[in-house]
Amino acid sequence: MTETGDLTSVPASVVTQIPFLVIFKELTRVFSKDAIGREILGIAFPAALALAADPIASLIDTAYIGRLGxxxxxxxxxxIAIFNQASRITIFPIVSVTTSFVAEEDTMEKLKEEEKEAKKNNLVHANTLAVQDSLEKGIASPTSNNMNQPQQTPASDTKSSSGNKANKKGKKNIKSASTAMIIGLILGLVQAIFLIFSSKVLLGVMGVKPNSAVLSPAHKYLTIRSLGAPALLLSLSMQGIFRGFKDTKTPLYATIVADVINIILDPIFIFVLHLGISGAAIAHVISQYFMTLILFTRLASKVNLMPPNFAALQFGKFLKNGGLLLARTIAVTFCQTLAAAMAARLGATPMAAFQICLQVWLTTSLLADGLAVAGQAILACSFAEKDDNKVSSCASRVLQVMSRSSS
Structure with a gap:
């Protein structure tokens, strides 16, 4: 109910006319543990931990490498600045649209199943009423005369039964999932080939001079690290799929396992095997492939990853919507890459200091992205369900929590 002079409950008509006022909707309930609050927290908290886990592992990785000099x-x-710039440009737009597409498609499939189940129940109920009406009137119905005889199941019922068996196994037919994984794998292979064969040129663009002592170890690290690009981009696309299912716990589990493996292998390869900076890159690549294996195993148990018809893959839909996010991603990452290039031009010591500060900043700044993941998944499902009230409630709640957290 709206209280007099209270801006915390804005009428829907006013919000429609002035959309930015949605941030004031139910402002006093920003941290309340109602249904929408619990749903946002249940998705955002594991997502935030997963997003923060990788920078934390990178920070520990940085501490190990810092001992080398x-x-x-x-x-x-x-x-890492070059590698991250390439990865974000290629995959982050795809991850964003994957979450929305999978959430929408999964919700639509659930609505169709509910509609089919409702029609089936209505048909059974209507037949039951017809039989009861016939018995009350004393009319011998075919159903009552053949009650003890085995009934034949129509072919459509047989198909429905087989479909239900597939659903009981937990397999879902989500075309967006297969499309996202194929795109992620292709982009990963392209990125790996591009970075391996152009690493020295890119390092020169970043300000590393040919006679610099940084060039040789940077070339080794970037070349080896690029071998993990297919695994990284494929794992990111699968994380987008899980987020579309509102499952952020599985990516969290896979990320933690991969980071622990990386942290354990780092000192072994760097100091025990005396591989130095190459050992750090090898440890990171191995951890990436372990994470991809975990995510793929979990996803294969939930989704039919390849649709029966290859033409059903939605490449055009992905590329069209992903392209719209490409410019924004480039703008966001360009400043960070430019700062790294400027630091590299100042010498090894300023660049080393920049790397430490960057990892600390990433560890804290990515926490808010968990709310963005939750908002994206819930909004996509709510739009598919045509639940306008939940759309506005989710949008206002996420914006309010972000603004309160940042202040």
């Missing part, structure tokens, strides 16, 4: 740390910093 400022030159090695600077080499890792400039190499």
């Amino acid at each position: 400022a030159v090695e740390l600077a080499a890792v910093g400039v190499s």
